[in-house]
């Protein structure tokens with residue numbers, strides 16, 4: 001067992017932990033990053049499955065995610081655009097398939113107007129409430145004590161319009177049923193992307209990917225950090241508050257014990273309780289952490305010998321709110337002659353799919369692909385389901401959110417350090433909430449706070 005002495009120990013080598021470590025080191029502080037898995041990157045992960053390179057976790061970049069785009073530039077990582085030429089496909093709740101162009105689903109005219117009206121209300125709320133401190137808004141309690149599902153039906157009697165808006169925020173983003181989280185939580189999600197309109201604009205949000213996969217961001221930083229990153233070493237115990245000035249932590253992990261002045265818990269909030277804190281955390285943190293949980297979504301990958309949908313004038317983008325597979329996109333790798341589709345099966349639909357055996361699940365999912373893209377979709381050369389719910393060191397996808405009423409009750413304290421311990425992950429971000437961009441902001445912002453407290457000058461990034 002190694003014993004290391006450092007200024008800062010970072011628990012978790014995802015994008016948050018690694019970007020924090022990089023900036024702290026640049027500010028002249030010493031660091032050690034302890035990572036449970038035998039790889040870096042956390043929820044970003046590129047792997048080769050049956051000969052196909054797949055992005056199993058987070059991958060897409062929006063052009064306005066400038067914390068992410070600037071660090072990718074700094075590290076010399078190239079990006080490429082998602083294929084999006086041709087028509088999209090919409091399968092209505094009645095099962096009718098329509099090919100369409102533009103942003104608006106081919107719904108009845110009245111439903112289209114209702115969708116537009118609901119988008120305008122959500123845009124106004126997102127602009128008014130903002131992402132930085134949604135809990136501080138005068139209407140925070142009111143908006144946090146009604147579920148998105150019920151709020152939508154209070155505002156419209158058009159069920160298809162409500163279902164479509166709910167689909168974007170629930171299945172598409174928070175990956176929890178719309179009855180289980182508040183409209184304030186939904187507004188935070190929208191405001192974190194700039195507006196609700198931005199969130200539903202797949203041309204913006206799903207614009208680019210990193211050549212070679214998003215995990216390269218973490219791998220590149222980890223290579224810079226060298227031996228300061230310890231893999232395969234879950235932290236089980238964090239002793240804290242050992243010196244009179246409130247600093248002082250000892251992180252005990254499988255392979256190394258690190259004595260440091262400060263710690264960053266760069267793991268999603270649902271995993272804080274996997275660590276024994278000694279002394280125990282204050283009551284407020286014990287309570288708060290129990291109200292944050294991860295959503296669930298199956299990311300399905302299907303690789304074909306060629307992107308057959310393109311020959312048929314289709315972009316590969318498909319929406320079908322009432323099918324198990326709600327969204328499909330062309331996810332072909334950079335300069336790859338094969339064609340890859342990626343699809344998402346969220347929340348309760350994922351439960352239903354996981355209740356089936358693997359063969360039956362694959363059959364049902366691919367039949368949904370075929371309802372949008374025809375029978376050729378039934379026969380992929382490679383088929384894979386990203387199952388983050390089974391990953392011990394994540395336990396869901398994409399990220400965590402509060403249960404009903406939790407955001408206004410606890411949000412103001414979620415980043416408050418406990419003695420020398422700081423909390424940071426994409427799940428606690430304002431701008432870029434639940435996204436890789438938010439992870440970069442949290443990593444860099446937390447590093448800046450610690451460097452300031454440690455008395456180091458930090459020319460780097462300050463905004464969280």
Ligand code: FDA
Pocket residue numbers: 011012013014015016017034035036037040041042043044056057058059060061233234235236266267268271274275299386388393394396397398399424425426427434435436437439
């Ligand atoms: P992350 O969870 O990545 O890192 C935490 C690290 O801590 C992990 O490596 C974990 O192993 C480690 N750890 C946990 N407990 C530990 C312990 N006790 N000791 C030591 N280590 C411990 N975002 C986006 O911008 N665009 C996208 O397209 C998508 N799509 C997407 C798809 C899927 C399927 C997923 C799962 C997620 C996305 N996301 C996304 C979200 C994005 O991937 C996510 O928000 C960030 O990668 C989170 O980074 P963090 O570093 O905050 O946490």
